[in-house]
Each structure stands twice: as C-alpha cells, then as structure tokens.
Amino acid sequence: MSDIINLTLSALIDKIKKKELSSQEITKAFIARAEKSKDLNTYITTDFENAIEKAKKFDEKGNFDYKLPGVPLAVKDLFCTDNLKTTAGSKILSNFIPSYESTVTQHLWDEGAILLGKLNCDEFAMGSSNETSFFGNVESPVGKKVVPGGSSGGSASALAAKLTPATIGTDTGGSIRQPASFTGTVGLKPTYGSCSRYGIVAFASSLDQAGPMTQDVSDAALMLDVISKYDTKDSTSVNFKRGDYFKSLSSNIKGKKIGIPKEYRVDGMPKEIESLWQDGITLLKNLGAKIIDISLPHTTYALPAYYIVAPAEASSNLARYDGVKYGYRSEGENLISMYENTRSEGFGDEVKRRIMIGTYVLSSGYYDAYYLKAQKIRRLIKNDFDEAYKSVDAILTPSTPSSAFKIGDKTDDPVSMYLNDIFTVPVNLSGLPAISIPAGKDKNNYPLGLQLIGKAFEEQNLLNISYSMEKELSFKNNLQDWWIK
Amino acid sequence: MSKNKEYLIKRGNSEYEVIIGLEVHAQVLSKSKLFSDSPTNFGAEPNTQVSLVDAAFPGMLPVINEFCIKQAVKTGIGLNAAINKKSIFDRKNYFYADLPQGYQISQYKDPIVGEGSILLDLPEGEKKVGIERLHLEQDAGKSIHDIDPQNTLVDLNRSGVALMEIVSKPDLRSPEEVNLYIKKLRSIMRYLGTCDGNMQEGSLRADVNVSIRKIGDKKLGTRCEIKNVNSIKFMQMAIEYEANRQADILEEGGSIDQETRLFDTKKNETRSMRSKEDAHDYRYFPDPDLLPLELTDGFISKIKKEIPELPDEKKKRFVDKFKLTPYEANILVSDIDTSKYFEDVIKNSDIKLATNWITGELFALLNDRNLEISQSPISSKNLSSLINLIKDGTISGKIAKTVFEIMANESKDPKSIIDEKGLKQQSDPKEIEKIVDDVIKENPKNVELFKTGKDKLFGFFVGQVMKKTDGKANPKLVNDILKKKLN
Numbered sequence: 001m002s003d004i005i006n007l008t009l010s011a012l013i014d015k016i017k018k019k020e021l022s023s024q025e026i027t028k029a030f031i032a033r034a035e036k037s038k039d040l041n042t043y044i045t046t047d048f049e050n051a052i053e054k055a056k057k058f059d060e061k062g063n064f065d066y067k068l069p070g071v072p073l074a075v076k077d078l079f080c081t082d083n084l085k086t087t088a089g090s091k092i093l094s095n096f097i098p099s100y101e102s103t104v105t106q107h108l109w110d111e112g113a114i115l116l117g118k119l120n121c122d123e124f125a126m127g128s129s130n131e132t133s134f135f136g137n138v139e140s141p142v143g144k145k146v147v148p149g150g151s152s153g154g155s156a157s158a159l160a161a162k163l164t165p166a167t168i169g170t171d172t173g174g175s176i177r178q179p180a181s182f183t184g185t186v187g188l189k190p191t192y193g194s195c196s197r198y199g200i201v202a203f204a205s206s207l208d209q210a211g212p213m214t215q216d217v218s219d220a221a222l223m224l225d226v227i228s229k230y231d232t233k234d235s236t237s238v239n240f241k242r243g244d245y246f247k248s249l250s251s252n253i254k255g256k257k258i259g260i261p262k263e264y265r266v267d268g269m270p271k272e273i274e275s276l277w278q279d280g281i282t283l284l285k286n287l288g289a290k291i292i293d294i295s296l297p298h299t300t301y302a303l304p305a306y307y308i309v310a311p312a313e314a315s316s317n318l319a320r321y322d323g324v325k326y327g328y329r330s331e332g333e334n335l336i337s338m339y340e341n342t343r344s345e346g347f348g349d350e351v352k353r354r355i356m357i358g359t360y361v362l363s364s365g366y367y368d369a370y371y372l373k374a375q376k377i378r379r380l381i382k383n384d385f386d387e388a389y390k391s392v393d394a395i396l397t398p399s400t401p402s403s404a405f406k407i408g409d410k411t412d413d414p415v416s417m418y419l420n421d422i423f424t425v426p427v428n429l430s431g432l433p434a435i436s437i438p439a440g441k442d443k444n445n446y447p448l449g450l451q452l453i454g455k456a457f458e459e460q461n462l463l464n465i466s467y468s469m470e471k472e473l474s475f476k477n478n479l480q481d482w483w484i485k
Numbered sequence: 486m487s488k489n490k491e492y493l494i495k496r497g498n499s500e501y502e503v504i505i506g507l508e509v510h511a512q513v514l515s516k517s518k519l520f521s522d523s524p525t526n527f528g529a530e531p532n533t534q535v536s537l538v539d540a541a542f543p544g545m546l547p548v549i550n551e552f553c554i555k556q557a558v559k560t561g562i563g564l565n566a567a568i569n570k571k572s573i574f575d576r577k578n579y580f581y582a583d584l585p586q587g588y589q590i591s592q593y594k595d596p597i598v599g600e601g602s603i604l605l606d607l608p609e610g611e612k613k614v615g616i617e618r619l620h621l622e623q624d625a626g627k628s629i630h631d632i633d634p635q636n637t638l639v640d641l642n643r644s645g646v647a648l649m650e651i652v653s654k655p656d657l658r659s660p661e662e663v664n665l666y667i668k669k670l671r672s673i674m675r676y677l678g679t680c681d682g683n684m685q686e687g688s689l690r691a692d693v694n695v696s697i698r699k700i701g702d703k704k705l706g707t708r709c710e711i712k713n714v715n716s717i718k719f720m721q722m723a724i725e726y727e728a729n730r731q732a733d734i735l736e737e738g739g740s741i742d743q744e745t746r747l748f749d750t751k752k753n754e755t756r757s758m759r760s761k762e763d764a765h766d767y768r769y770f771p772d773p774d775l776l777p778l779e780l781t782d783g784f785i786s787k788i789k790k791e792i793p794e795l796p797d798e799k800k801k802r803f804v805d806k807f808k809l810t811p812y813e814a815n816i817l818v819s820d821i822d823t824s825k826y827f828e829d830v831i832k833n834s835d836i837k838l839a840t841n842w843i844t845g846e847l848f849a850l851l852n853d854r855n856l857e858i859s860q861s862p863i864s865s866k867n868l869s870s871l872i873n874l875i876k877d878g879t880i881s882g883k884i885a886k887t888v889f890e891i892m893a894n895e896s897k898d899p900k901s902i903i904d905e906k907g908l909k910q911q912s913d914p915k916e917i918e919k920i921v922d923d924v925i926k927e928n929p930k931n932v933e934l935f936k937t938g939k940d941k942l943f944g945f946f947v948g949q950v951m952k953k954t955d956g957k958a959n960p961k962l963v964n965d966i967l968k969k970k971l972n
Contacts, residue, residue: 080544093543100537102544199544205773234546235775313773316576319587320541324639335582335637362578362768371770 004029005162009071009219012165016069023055023062023070027114030072034163039483040139042158044077045085046117054114066112067226074164076155077118078125079105080199088201089123089133092321092328092346102199104168104210104227111226116164120154123348124318125175125203127151128420129410132350137407140183141479142446146404149179155213156183160477166214166223170200172207173306174424177436180213181399181449184438184477187213188220191456192431193238196231202317204310207428217437217467221245224459243460251468254288259392263299264423266401273398273448276440280396280450287468292392296384299426301377306425307418308361308374315358321346353414382430389455394465397423399436399449423451433459437466438475447477492659494697494728496736501697503728504705505663506655509670510648511680512688513556519623519647520547520590527686531640539645541585546774553647554778556679557597557621558788560649563673563795564616566601568785574775578768583626583639593769596620597778604797605665606815614666615654624648655694655705660721667717668819672796676821690715695727707741711748711755723748727755799824807836816844822858829865834872842872850893862896871899880910881960912959914966921966924949935971
C-alpha cells in the first residue's frame with residue numbers, strides 16, 4: 001500500500017500498463033490514505049464510491065494506451081465537474097452541482113483518469129494561504145498548523161501528503177507556484193491561452209490559467225500533454241503547435257542562457273531565500289548554462305497593478321452570484337435586499353474586500369487613475385520581459401519571498417499576505433509560463449522553491465531546464481505522516 | 486426650407502425648435518445569439534432558448550457569433566458608415582434579475598461601426614441625418630411582474646440575443662422626421678436582411694432624446710431621454726408631449742433637468758424614471774473573456790460585394806429608367822417586398838399602369854385587410870396579366886376594377902375571371918355602332934339639345950351605351966362612334 005502512494009504519476013502509469021498494479025488497487029490506496037488524512041482538510045467533496053466503481057470498470061475493459069490509464073486524481077474545486085458539487089471554496093456555491101464538465105478536467109477523464117474528489121482552495125481562488133475557504137483552513141503536511149499556500153492549497157497539501165498522485169490547480173497570481181513552493185512539490189503555470197478556461201469558475205479572466213501540480217517535473221510534462229489543448233469554447237485559447245512535452249524532456253541545457261533579474265532582490269528577503277537562489281544559479285552554471293544579469297525595471301509596480309486588475313475583473317466576474325439562478329440565496333423583502341443578504345452572507349471577507357476594490361477602481365472618475373494606469377503598467381511589465389528575452393532563454397527567481405508560515409499569522413494583514421505573490425504576479429500579468437520546483441529547505445525544514453520563467457509557449461524549454469536541475473537537487477520532503485489517524 | 490413647414494413649439498412670443506436624437510435598438514436577424522448557440526425564435530415557451538452561457542453559469546465563456554458580426558458590418562455599409570477594423574467588447578456592469586451575468590456585453594469606446602448617414606425624403610427635399618455609431622450588444626432577459634402576485638418571474642429567452650444599437654446625431658427636428666427616419670432605417674435593414682424591423686415583436690425599439698431651444702439659439706438645450714419606446718406612433722406622441730412639457734418649464738422661467746423618462750402609453754405622458762444624479766455607474770471595462778475584434782480588409786470587402794441595391798439607389802434607378810416621379814419611386818422602394826413586386830409586374834407589362842395599380846388599388850386593398858405585400862391575395866403575375874388585358878383593350882379600366890375585386894377574393898387569374906363572368910370588352914365597331922344608333926333613336930330630345938350646344942350631354946350618351954353593354958363596351962370606340970354620329 002505505502003509503495004503505491006509513494007510512486008510518482010509516471011511510475012504508477014508504468015505499473016498499470018505492465019499490469020503490475022490495477023486501477024482499483026491504486027484508487028483504493030489513495031482513498032484509504034485520504035480517509036486517514038481528514039485532519040489536513042484537503043477535500044471539500046469526495047467521490048470515492050464512484051471512483052472505485054470507475055476503477056473497477058477500467059480494470060475490466062480499460063484502454064491501456066491512454067496517457068492516464070485508470071489513474072485516480074483529485075482536482076481543485078474551481079473546476080466544474082459534471083454532476084459533482086463544485087463550490088470554488090465559497091458558501092455562495094456550497095450547493096452548486098454543475099451539469100457540465102470543464103474542458104481541462106474533461107481532458108483528464110478522456111485520457112483514462114478517474115476523479116477522486118474536489119480539493120479545498122481559497123474562496124474563488126482569492127488568497128495565498130487557503131485560509132479564505134468557506135470550508136476551513138487546509139493544513140500543510142510539511143508542519144503542524146502550517147499553511148499550504150494558496151489558492152490551490154488543498155491541491156498542494158493533498159499532493160504533498162500523497163492523497164493524490166498528481167493534481168491540477170489554477171494560477172491567477174501565483175496560486176499554483178506559491179503552494180507548490182510551500183509544500184515541496186512541482187507547480188507549472190502554462191502560458192495564458194494554453195489550457196482552456198471553459199468550465200473553470202472565473203476569478204480574473206485575463207490572468208487565470210490552469211496547470212499541473214505534481215511530484216516531479218516529468219509528471220508535470222505528462223499532465224501538460226493532457227490538459228494543454230486548443231478550445232473553441234474559450235475565445236482566449238490559443239491555437240499554437242503544442243509540444244510532446246513528456247517525450248521531449250531532455251536534461252541537456254548546455255549553452256542555455258538564464259537571466260537573473262536584479263529587481264527580485266527585494267528588501268528584507270530572508271538569507272535562506274537569498275542563498276537558495278544563489279545555489280540555483282551555481283547549479284545552472286554547473287549544468288552548462290550561461291548566467292546573465294538582467295533588469296526587469298517595472299517589477300516593483302507589478303503587485304499594485306495586479307491588485308487593481310485582478311479585483312476589477314473579479315468584481316464583474318462575481319456579479320453573477322446574485323441568488324437569482326443558482327447557488328446560495330438569502331431571501332429579502334425585495335430584489336435589492338435579496339441581493340444584499342445573499343452576497344453579504346454568501347461571500348467571505350477577502351472576496352468582499354476584492355469586490356469592493358474592484359468596484360472602486362472601475363468607478364467613473366477613478367477608472368483612468370487606477371484601472372487604465374494598471375493596464376499600462378501591465379504592458380510595461382510585459383515589455384520588460386520581451387526585452388529580457390532578447391538575451392536570455394529563461395529567468396530564474398525564488399518562487400516566494402519567504403517559506404510557509406503558520407495559520408493565522410497573516411490573516412489580519414492583507415498587504416503582507418499579498419506580498420507573498422511578489423515574484424509570481426509579474427508572470428501572470430505578462431501571460432508567460434513559469435514553473436516552481438522544490439530546491440531547498442528553511443531552518444524549520446519547510447520547503448523552498450525556485451521559479452523558472454519562460455518565453456510564451458515555450459513550456460518545453462522550461463520543463464527541460466527544471467528537469468535538469470531537479471536531477472541534481474534530488475529534493476526530498478521526508479514527511480513524518482504526523483497527521484495520519 | 487420654408488419657415489411654415491417647420492415643427493415649432495409656440496409659447497407666447499417664443500418659438501422653440503425641437504432637437505431629437507434616436508438610439509435605435511435593432512435585433513440582429515440571426516439564428517443564434519451573439520455569444521452562444523441558443524436559438525432566437527420569437528414567442529417560444531419561456532426559458533426554452535437558453536444555454537448555460539446565456540444563464541451565466543460558473544465558468545461559462547462567450548464566443549462571438551461571426552454571423553452577427555457580418556450583419557453589423559453589412560448594416561454599417563448600408564448606412565454609408567465607416568467600418569472600424571478594430572472594435573472592443575466591454576462589460577456594462579449592473580445588477581438586475583433578468584441580467585444573469587451581472588453585466589451586459591456591449592461596445593463602449595470602440596464600436597464596430599462609426600459615423601454614417603441616412604437620407605430622408607421630405608416634401609421640401611432630401612435631408613441627411615447623421616449616424617453617430619452602431620455597436621453590438623447583448624439583449625437582457627425579461628422580468629415578468631404580473632403573472633404571480635408574490636414573485637417576479639424571469640424569462641431568459643432573449644438573454645444574449647444580438648442587438649445593434651444605432652445612434653443618430655441630434656439631427657431630427659419633428660415627430661414626422663422621426664417617423665421617416667425609423668421607416669428609412671427599417672427599410673435599409675430589411676433590404677440588407679439584417680433586422681426584420683418588427684416592432685410588435687420588439688425587434689426594433691428606441692430611446693428618444695429630446696431637447697428644445699429657442700429659434701436662433703446655437704447651444705443645445707438640456708435633453709431628456711425617453712427610454713424604450715416600441716412604436717413610431719408612441720415615439721411621436723412622446724416627443725410631442727415632452728417638447729411641450731419642456732417648453733412649459735422654460736416659459737415659466739424654469740430649467741430642464743437631465744433625466745431618463747418613461748412614456749406612459751395609457752396616459753400619453755412622459756414621467757421621470759431617474760435623474761442624472763441617480764444614473765448608474767456602469768463601470769465599463771473591456772471584457773477580458775473576449776479579445777479585441779479585428780476585421781480584415783478581405784472580410785469587409787467580401788461583405789461589400791453582398792450588399793444588394795439599397796432604397797436610395799433603387800429609387801434613382803426607378804426614376805431614371807422607368808421614368809417614375811420621385812414620389813412614386815419613393816413609395817415603391819420604401820419596402821423591399823413592394824419593390825420586388827413592382828419589378829415582377831413590370832417585367833411583362835406597362836410601367837405607368839403598374840405604378841398606378843400598385844400604389845392605388847393594391848395598396849388600398851392591403852391597407853384595408855392589414856396585409857403585407859408578401860401576403861397579397863393578388864400575385865404579381867396575376868396583376869401583370871390584368872394590366873396587359875387593359876392595355877390590349879380586352880377589358881376597360883372600369884371592368885378591370887371589378888375583375889380586381891374578384892381577384893382579391895378568389896385569387897384567380899384575371900383571364901379566367903373575365904371568361905367565366907363574360908366581362909370581355911366589346912370592341913367590335915359594328916356592334917357598338919348598332920347600339921349607338923339605338924341610343925340616338927331612343928333619345929331624340931337629348932340629341933336635339935346636344936346639337937343646340939349642350940355639350941355636357943355627351944356623357945349621357947356614353948352612359949346609355951355602357952348601360953346597354955353592361956359596361957363592357959370599349960370606351961374609346963364608344964366615344965369615337967358617338968362623336969361621329971352626333972355631329
């Protein structure tokens with residue numbers, strides 16, 4: 001049993017294909033572990049009975065040529081799943097059962113994967129610690145009362161705790177990479193337009209992107225092969241020639257030019273992050289890469305621009321949760337009071353904060369000063385990257401300015417919470433792909449991640465560089481299973 | 486333009502000019518909605534034409550319907566307007582029960598169509614009315630307040646249907662000009678097949694902006710916007726009421742508040758809906774779910790090739806080629822089906838007669854029965870034969886009217902009606918001469934009087950001949966023979 005849960009996704013697939021393990025054995029192993037790991041609060045909704053049923057069917061007459069043959073997977077509860085409750089971590093959708101499937105999850109099932117259930121996340125993906133979920137905090141397996149990061153905190157925690165062999169999250173400002181960094185896992189945010197947004201509960205449409213969260217880089221490549229597909233149902237989906245990411249993985253990165261942006265050396269950055277970054281640079285040099293100092297001069301404006309653009313879009317995207325058509329409703333004397341009651345009771349504080357910020361920055365008289373200016377900054381940040389990519393192939397930065405913190409440490413200080421995203425948001429604002437890989441540990445033995453940022457649509461390059469680093473880093477979480485009951 | 490033809494509001498010594506601008510909402514003629522593939526059929530059972538996108542389910546995304554884009558571009562070309570190769574869809578944010586997304590996808594700063602114009606035919610000549618812009622937007626659903634005493638019901642069938650908002654410049658000066666403007670706009674869109682113009686079904690409705698200013702003033706007065714008026718008659722009544730209301734206020738030394746008003750069709754008055762201060766802040770911003778819409782030159786030029794002959798060109802052709810008066814041509818081209826009918830009729834028959842019969846008898850008949858020309862009981866083919874039977878002397882114009890009436894009721898071809906009822910014209914000169922002789926014999930006194938100079942009696946003799954032939958005698962022959970015999 002413990003052998004099964006410790007296998008990587010690709011190792012599991014290998015064993016299924018060789019008929020050394022059945023889908024049922026694997027599915028049951030992960031379910032058994034999830035049953036014993038309830039204290040982490042990773043699941044919002046489980047679908048275990050159906051999963052076992054599907055695994056049984058797969059074992060009877062499954063297609064072993066699939067990319068994910070009979071593999072059980074849990075996914076972030078932001079992906080709409082046909083006939084299974086989808087909450088986005090919010091009270092307002094706590095009773096919502098979609099009659100449709102998101103494109104990305106559909107790709108998983110079309111390749112033979114089996115849904116285990118829906119993983120906890122910050123409410124509407126707004127948060128960096130999974131503390132804004134209506135369904136409660138998620139604990140990280142890396143330490144008691146430690147946050148797994150957010151917003152894909154349930155996904156990161158479940159993955160690190162070996163409750164699912166791999167998972168998918170969504171990343172609007174760092175929601176895949178930051179929790180991956182906090183939990184010692186791999187998180188990839190693909191180029192905007194790679195993975196369809198159809199059927200994903202929207203947070204900020206121009207920034208949201210789904211991506212894999214896995215135990216290693218090969219698994220990320222494998223998952224990306226499955227979920228990165230052009231989709232006519234999403235007008236922002238891009239029809240570019242996708243690679244064969246898993247098959248094309250190569251650890252030869254000799255001559256690759258890696259940029260080190262000076263603006264990411266922020267004030268007050270902990271020593272351990274500083275040395276993690278330096279070690280990463282040394283490692284890349286040893287692997288034959290060329291290190292080039294670069295400048296991304298508008299970096300400092302990224303966070304404020306992000307916290308205008310994202311709430312602006314969110315304030316509009318979340319207008320549909322009004323109690324009229326579906327989801328939570330609190331009656332009122334008239335339409336307006338029904339709206340007020342429903343939305344006051346249905347949304348949590350962080351969501352309300354962002355709706356208010358977003359409404360404010362779009363208001364007449366403030367639009368130019370905030371929203372329009374933020375869009376201009378966004379363009380400048382993108383230009384910075386374009387300029388840098390004239391001389392480098394990828395950029396190396398720390399994933400986060402600090403390691404995982406304790407539950408409750410930052411909930412009273414939204415700005416310090418927002419600062420967690422300082423290295424990740426410029427990537428979303430520019431639509432670029434980026435990956436976080438585990439690269440070291442802090443003094444508490446909590447994982448630390450390094451981020452590689454690539455050129456648009458050049459995920460293969462990003463995967464290859466991180467693949468070669470991963471081999472040398474040989475990071476191990478060494479979790480003590482303290483949460484198992 | 487002569488002064489006395491102007492529409493002015495008089496108060497004491499003051500004369501006020503009325504300034505009107507229209508925002509017409511025209512439903513795009515399209516099988517499916519602007520951003521989803523749901524059907525757009527009118528009158529379907531509530532909530533049966535609704536997709537997950539139209540009902541704004543979580544994670545649903547809009548995808549532009551290319552056909553609706555074509556229709557908007559086509560309309561723009563028909564309005565002699567600039568087509569913007571890049572336009573942007575924005576979100577107009579507001580809460581309402583029949584607006585599932587909590588925003589309407591519309592075009593704000595960058596519409597698909599820019600400035601254009603429409604020509605109106607006024608009695609005193611042509612007038613060009615400026616078009617400010619045309620943009621695409623989604624319609625909302627419908628809130629129904631009068632079925633359930635406790636609850637408001639929502640029908641989302643219309644939610645997401647494509648509308649073109651066509652904004653005129655404040656160039657209109659009277660209710661009559663508004664009438665002509667709407668009719669011309671509708672006519673152009675029907676020619677293009679981009680909007681059916683059906684006001685009863687709500688395919689065409691307008692927000693009417695009205696202000697007044699003293700004659701000679703250059704500055705525009707403060708305007709009021711009358712929302713969502715759905716018939717030309719109501720638009721005219723609303724303008725009339727509103728202009729007079731504003732004049733009363735100004736005469737009493739008051740000032741006009743910029744506000745949105747509603748026209749109460751039962752009381753025939755406008756009343757305040759909300760003031761400028763209460764105006765919504767729609768928080769427009771570009772819809773991040775949709776990329777800017779970029780049109781290629783090829784796309785536009787392909788549509789240009791599909792543009793049919795429009796009313797103005799057709800009118801010119803009718804005048805030049807068929808020698809119609811501008812007035813006649815106007816009537817015949819104003820509706821595309823009428824112009825088609827006319828051209829079908831004149832393929833094989835006399836133009837002048839066709840013009841008279843269509844604008845006279847046929848229009849009277851359709852009007853009487855409240856029918857569109859497409860529903861006419863008399864086909865263009867049958868009217869053409871009827872005209873040919875007049876032209877070749879088979880029947881007289883008078884008999885033709887009888888035949889026309891029968892055709893209107895029985896939808897038969899005129900030849901068989903004439904044969905059945907024996908209505909054929911008597912054109913044998915010998916036959917007619919005999920009858921003329923009989924009439925002269927029977928009325929010696931009148932013959933005497935006629936010869937002493939009572940010319941008017943000629944009509945009496947014609948009448949007598951017609952009476953004896955049941956009106957079937959060829960009038961020209963009767964005239965000729967009578968003249969010969971009596972003189």
